[in-house]
Amino acid sequence: MIDLHSDTIYALWKSGDEKNLISNDLSIDREKLLNGGVRGQCFALFTVMHDLVPPGHIGKSPWEILLELHERFVRETEAAGIPLMRSVSDLHKGLHAILTTEEGGAIEGDISRLSILKEWGVRIFGLTWNWENELGYPNSNDPDITGKGLKEKGIEAVEECGRLGIIVDVSHLSDGGFMDVARYAKGPFIATHSNARAVTGVSRNLTDEELRILSDHGGVAGLNLCPAFLHDEGAEREEDAESRIEDMVRHVIHIYRMAGEDVLAIGTDFDGIGGKLEIPSPDRLYLLHDALHKSGISLSILDKMWYSNAERVLAEAEEAV
Numbered sequence: 200m201i202d203l204h205s206d207t208i209y210a211l212w213k214s215g216d217e218k219n220l221i222s223n224d225l226s227i228d229r230e231k232l233l234n235g236g237v238r239g240q241c242f243a244l245f246t247v248m249h250d251l252v253p254p255g256h257i258g259k260s261p262w263e264i265l266l267e268l269h270e271r272f273v274r275e276t277e278a279a280g281i282p283l284m285r286s287v288s289d290l291h292k293g294l295h296a297i298l299t300t301e302e303g304g305a306i307e308g309d310i311s312r313l314s315i316l317k318e319w320g321v322r323i324f325g326l327t328w329n330w331e332n333e334l335g336y337p338n339s340n341d342p343d344i345t346g347k348g349l350k351e352k353g354i355e356a357v358e359e360c361g362r363l364g365i366i367v368d369v370s371h372l373s374d375g376g377f378m379d380v381a382r383y384a385k386g387p388f389i390a391t392h393s394n395a396r397a398v399t400g401v402s403r404n405l406t407d408e409e410l411r412i413l414s415d416h417g418g419v420a421g422l423n424l425c426p427a428f429l430h431d432e433g434a435e436r437e438e439d440a441e442s443r444i445e446d447m448v449r450h451v452i453h454i455y456r457m458a459g460e461d462v463l464a465i466g467t468d469f470d471g472i473g474g475k476l477e478i479p480s481p482d483r484l485y486l487l488h489d490a491l492h493k494s495g496i497s498l499s500i501l502d503k504m505w506y507s508n509a510e511r512v513l514a515e516a517e518e519a520v
């Protein structure tokens with residue numbers, strides 16, 4: 200399996216020295232990855248900004264926070280014996296860590312920093328989180344905001360990613376930004392952790408048109424297990440919201456019907472999501488696999504969703520440079 204998105208490194212960083220990747224009470228640790236048969240686990244360096252910067256880190260610049268997250272990623276993966284994926288062919292040898300970033304504000308508008316990310320081994324670059332930054336605007340229920348396209352620096356970032364072989368991630372981005380990525384991206388782009396807006400009407404999910412454009416460009420959308428993106432039953436407390444397999448199946452079937460089998464992928468968002476999770480860790484994803492198979496999705500399509508679609512996009516970006 201390849202999981203296109205987790206926030207585990209951010210969760211470890213936020214815990215101070217309390218938690219590690221070898222064994223922890225989070226969704227992802229070494230044992231749960233190995234038991235789940237995961238080959239490629241994406242670890243996002245999520246650069247937290249504005250009012251969400253945790254106490255103890257207030258006053259640090261976004262770039263400083265990204266450097267700390269990267270140091271933590273290196274330390275944790277080395278201690279846990281999970282090698283960094285340098286080439287997609289590494290995945291044939293067993294579990295590897297795939298390095299990604301979330302929140303393009305981390306580079307503070309300095310496009311040359313993308314080369315530093317490339318040296319680290321970053322494979323996927325998320326343009327925005329839920330805030331406006333130097334590159335563009337976030338998804339929003341406000342049509343004026345989500346209608347906005349990329350800023351000039353955002354277009355430059357997309358072009359530079361194309362030159363470096365880094366895949367652009369449109370999860371969290373505005374709808375206008377999505378269309379600009381489709382216009383300026385060289386090769387496939389990706390939505391690492393986004394579901395179908397026609398099934399659950401939140402701006403973080405992708406419209407049918409976006410799913411088809413993503414597919415036309417050879418990209419994939421990773422299924423997100425966050426309760427708020429799977430159904431629209433509100434819960435008073437985040438920890439009471441339910442992430443259910445039956446809702447995941449509804450999203451997958453819709454995405455499959457709208458955009459075909461080549462767009463399907465998994466982007467759990469583990470350790471970035473709360474609630475009562477029917478699938479709390481990678482070693483339980485077989486439950487979703489079973490449910491999808493029972494609902495009529497063939498094993499060859501499930502192979503694509505679990506592994507080969509994401510592998511294809513990673514390989515294509517690698518070959519482009």
Ligand SMILES: [Zn+2]
Nearest residue numbers: 301371392471
């Ligand atoms: Zn996210």
